[in-house]
Amino acid sequence: MSGASWELSEGDDLVTIRTPAVRVALRRDSDRWVHELGPADGPSWLASVEDSADSGDPARIVSPVYQEVHHHSFDDDDRRVRLLLSGHLHKHYFSAVLTVEVGDDGATVIDFDVADRCRDQVARLAATYEVRLGEPETAGPRAASWPLGDAVLALAAGDGANLTTAAEGSRPARVEVVANLNPGEYTHRLRYRWTWATRSGRAR
16 A cells, blocks of 8 residues: 555565655564564664563553554554554553655654553663664653764654764664653553654754
């Protein structure tokens, strides 16, 4: 299925969204779907880092777990496509809306709007990625970016979330988007987006 600015391919073990510049791939890996982001063709720039099923601390989530992927077809238009993701780990019930949208300037935005419903204590809720692009061009508590020649890949945290980076050797290898948790609530939200844009388009 396709729109003017995107193409969606769905299989039993692989779901791919392609825009003119970016590929978002979700792959079935054992009990869940993992995801990666890269150019329309070529090696990926980054991939999700997953919680193990026997994670030692159920209160601390490395990344939401997704076991079901569904195309949200009735909300498609020429520039936007959406997937609904859901999954379960320990007593956490995750759901997310993944929106891929192409702007007027050709920029591709990959937006994650995540909910974690859990009756037990949640000490940490994060989405963690292994980034394969070396040092970020910019890095701060809410946003970071990596150079891609004449383009830039940026990550921005929303809804009060923060970014942290973890070093592996001398190069940052992981980035985490960490939710701002509200004690006493049973539903926690995590919102963030990746954006690919040309440098000229980003400056507008």
